[in-house]
Amino acid sequence: MSGLLFRGSTSRITSVKKAHSSDDNLIPLINVVFLMLIFFMVAGQIQRSDAQRVQPPESFSDTRQTEDGITLMVTADGLLYLDNQEVDEAGLASGLLAAFSQTEKPEAFVVLVKVDAGLPVDVLQSVLRQIKATGLLRVSLATRQIMVDDK
Secondary structure: OOOEEEOOOOOOEEEOOOOOOHHHHHHHHHHHHHHHHHHHHHHOOOOOOOOOOOOOOEEOOOOOOOOOEEEEEEOOOOOEEEOOEEEOHHHHHHHHHHHHHHOOOHHHOEEEEEEOOOOOHHHHHHHHHHHHHOOOOOEEEEOEEOOOOOO
């Protein structure tokens, strides 16, 4: 009987009330915050962001890239990023070969090239020649799909 207090020989019973603390009002707030956290964790999408923002060229193809590999990003300025790490042209081949040697499925290894639509074609051709010189022949160019209206 934790809330009751007996005094002396009389049979009078007095209850002791706990003092309200300011923390009691925080419990519903904490519950709501945790529910919101769980909601956004379930409803949200978590994606790895690119080191630089590029606007890929447009395409009518609806093929999706699902295989293992490495991403090479080329900005409009010609800067190269291999899996979000900036590399120079000399380090591109060694970075690609290092990634290829670490893959578990060499037959499924693909170099996904994300280029900015404003990149000059001769720069893209130079990058593709460098990739080809490494011996990696499975190369995909990332594009933005254009929706076709049926009229």
